[in-house]
Amino acid sequence: MYEYRITVKTGDRPRAGTNGNVYVVLYGEEDLVTPPTKLDAFFHDDFERGQTDVFNLKNIQFDKVSVLELWRDDAGWYTEWNIDTITIENLSGGWEAVFPVFRWIKSNVHYKFRPYDTCLPKDDMFPEQRTRELEEKRTLYKYSQLEPGFPVQAPEIPLDEEFSFSYQWDITKKKLILMGTSKLKTLFRGDWESVEDVESIYDDNMFPRPSDCTRWLSDEKFGQQRFDGLNSMVILLCSVLPPKMAVDDEMMRPFLQGLSLEDAIKSKRTFVVDHSIMDGVTTRPGVFSCAPIALFFRRDDGKIVPIAIQLFQHLAPDNPVFLPSDPKYTWILAKMWFNCADAQVHQWIAHLGFTHIIMEGFVIATHRHLSQSHPIFKLLAPHFLYLIAINHRAVETLMNPGGHIDNTLSVGKDGGVQLIGRHRSLWRLDVAGTLPADLRTRGVEDQEIVPDYPCRDDALLSYNAIRSYVTKYVHLYYASDEVLINDPEIQSWRRDLDLPMEAGGLGIIGVPGSDGKFTTRDQFITVLTSIIYTCSVGHASVNFKQYDEYAFPMNYPSWLKGDPPKDKSAKTERDILDAIHSRKAQMKVMLVSKILSERSTRPLGDFAIDYVYDPPAVQIQKEFREQLKNISDVIKRRNETRECPYPYLDPAEIPNSISI
Known part of the structure; x- marks a missing residue:
């Protein structure tokens, strides 16, 4: 006879607890089974939200549990109870196993689980339970398009996606706290008097001085901003001179260190950023x-610097090409207007549209088609934590009329919606969503072409680690391509990915496979790697440097006052000060960028909710964490010698999911 300890961890979700009576049956080998046993600790309120409860069962005839059967009655206020995990330990036999439930237990419904609860559909001992749960999930997770042209989103936040008690995101509350504990009252003194006046707004407490307040003055730093800034995945190698740009060899020769423009292009030393997607986008009333389009050149010392900026797409007498030889503040103002447009592309496309929102569709598809017992659900779920909740809170708080976006971005909500809609037809999972392919497509993968590219170099380390992790994990459960081809849940999930939105799918372009199916494990691995990378490293690259970039208004202005310059007449420092945010508007930018730059969840590989308990998979996770630790050490050493340290893609600083 054996004694068992049963440890039940109730979920930390709204309404997760229960006052119902809970019963279990344990199954052993050779048809041995315990009678139904009520889990109850005298004089203790069991199964409350976020609580762990322990029970002992005696006189068990078998030394291992092969199946746990569980149910609850309908006593109490709520008809469902949310469980994270149940651990069963043989106190006298040394056997122990975790049953990762992570489900809502409906009243008077019996559930059965095997240890570790991980299997493909073909191996499931309880197929009816699996089918029933998936049918229920499809009623909770639905596809919707919340704004014209947007990727797929959920029409409302499913209960499982709500923030836990221990993690709440309330931007209004945080703004009030920051305002009350800082010196931001200095922002109400009136107009800016000087550059020194702008620099005086920071303090040593809540609003420190950004890491670099001189980018606006330096061509080298402006060029470097294309490779370590917030929007570092748009610059590409220039193979043909943009026909929309009014430059010629005579104009460019002074900035090409003796090369002709043709030779500079042939030697792969010229680069271009073309924000044609901004052409004709709606702006806020009275805001331009x-x-x-900007050209950049790699000098002999390896520095990549701007050599020409044209502020509009169409050739015209009042649309000059600005050059480094122009009057100092005229050239600076041209760079600031370029950066203002770059900031719109960053916030709406690189950040909100194609990390936050594009990934929401994958979350919905995963819940609709993959059982929680499926190993791939367990692989992906930690990277989806709070993603739907943060998206909906952001839309409610930041995109509402008169909210942060309408007040601090030049295009406002309407223009931003247009930008996301325009870019949706351009975003391909196998290019924009796959880092090595994206770098190759833009011609910037080679260190000889771009010597100093922190976002590329640091991101590739983590991308490769994620792909290695995913490859091992997929091969653990899919011994061959044939096993994958015959997995109905995965193929159903795959079908929805590129099924047009009008037909009820996500409408994602560039999903590997053919005829709506995966035919190889490598295709599958590419998609899974893209999802995990985008939810972690990809989001970190466009999010966590926001305070450092936006907090100093000349470095990266989110909107500018007045008209863009239409001639090369000399400007002054006063013109710069008159163009940037008012003190009050800059306060709003600093508040929100500070909040959005905070890290609130655990770093990559250290999962706040871990669904993986199958021992071989646990070992793969362990190897992944060890690899990430080594990468963290490499990046820390790199930053010791970098002219501008770049800590944002250190795995120790990258959250697992888009939760802020």
Whole structure:
């Protein structure tokens, strides 16, 4: 006879607890089974939200549990109870196993689980339970398009996606706290008097001085901003001179260190950023924005610097090409207007549209088609934590009329919706969503072409680690391509990915496979790697540097006052000060960028909710964490010698999911 300890961890979700009576049956080998046993600790309120409860069962005839059967009655206020995990330990036999439930237990419904609860559909001992749960999930997770042209989103937040008690995101509350504990009252003194006046707004407490307040003055730093800034995945190698840009060899020769423009292009030393997507985008009333094109050149010392900026797409007498030889503040103002447009592309496309929102569709598809017992659900779920909740809170708080976006971005909500809609037809999972392919497509993968590219170099380390992790994990459960081809849940999930939105799918372009199916494990691995990378490293690259970039208004202005320059007449420092945010508007930018730059969840590989308990998979996770630790050490050493340290893609600083 054996004694068992049963440890039940109730979920930390709204309404997760229960006052119902809970019963279990344990199954052993050779048809041995315990009678139904009520789990109850005298004089103790069991199964409350976020609580762990322990029970002992005696006189068990078998030394291992092969199946746990569980149910609850309908006593109490709520008809469901949310469980994270149940651990069963043989106190006298040394056997122990975790049953990762992570489900809502409906009243008077019996559930059965095997240890570790991980299996493909073909191996499931309880197929009816699996089918029933998936049918229920499809009623909770639905596809919707919340704004014209947007990727798929959920029409409302499913209960499982709500923030836990221990993690709440309330931007209004945080703004009030920051305002009350800082010196931001200095922002109400009136107009800016000087650059030194702008620099005086920071303090040593809540609003420290950004890491670099001189980018606006330096061509080298402006060029470097294309490779370690917030929008570092748009610059590409220039193979043909943009026909929309009014430059010629005579104009460019002074900035090409003796090369002709043709030779500079042939030697792979010229680069271009073309924000044509901004052309004609709606702006806030009385606010202007540009659709610029900029050329950059790699000098003999390896520095990549701007050599020409044209602020609009169409050739015209009042659309000059600005050059480094122009009057100092005229050239600076041209760079600031370029950066203002770049900031719109960053916030709406690189950040909100194609990390936050594009990934929401994958979350919905995963819940609709993959059982929680499926190993791939367990692989992906930690990277989806709070993603739907943060998206909906952001839309409610930041995109509402008169909210942060309408007040601090030049295009406002309406223009931003247009930008996301325009880019949706351009975003391909196998290019924009796959880092090595994206770098190759833009011609910037080679260190000889771009010597100093922190976002590329640091991101590739983590991308490769994620792909290695995913490859091992997939091969653990899929011994061959044939096993994958015959997995109905995965193929159903795959079908929805590129099924047009009008037909009820996500409408994602560039999903590997053919005829709506995966035919190889490598295709599958590419998609899984893209999802995990985008939810972690990809989001970190466009999010956590926001305070450092936006907090100093000349470095990266989110909107500018007045008209973009239409001639090369000399400007002054006063013109710069008159163009940037008012003190009050800059306060709002600093508040929100500070909040959005905070890290609130655990780092990559250290999962706040871990669904993986199958021992071989646990070992793969362990190897992944060890690899990430080594990468963290490499990046820390790199930053010791970098002219501008770049800590944002250190795995120790990258959250697992888009939760802020």
